[in-house]
Amino acid sequence: MPTTFKISGMSCGHCVMAVKKALAGVPGISEAKVEIGSAVISAEGALNVEAVKAAIEDAGYDVVSAQ
Numbered sequence: 001m002p003t004t005f006k007i008s009g010m011s012c013g014h015c016v017m018a019v020k021k022a023l024a025g026v027p028g029i030s031e032a033k034v035e036i037g038s039a040v041i042s043a044e045g046a047l048n049v050e051a052v053k054a055a056i057e058d059a060g061y062d063v064v065s066a067q
């Protein structure tokens with residue numbers, strides 16, 4: 001099952017690109033569908049939710065929820 005991350009602070013296409021770029025640095029992600037305000041992420045095995053949160057927050061956005 002993919003994990004849906006709700007993200008605050010995203011407002012435009014540049015934010016989408018910034019989040020995509022941040023997620024590219026997280027190992028184990030097989031697919032990431034990013035749009036303004038959310039990212040739906042599939043992983044090869046168990047997704048490292050904390051690593052995803054850290055990557056998104058390092059890029060300057062806030063993770064509101066992950067489920």
Ligand SMILES: [Cu+2]
Nearest residue numbers: 011012014015
């Ligand atoms: Cu933006």
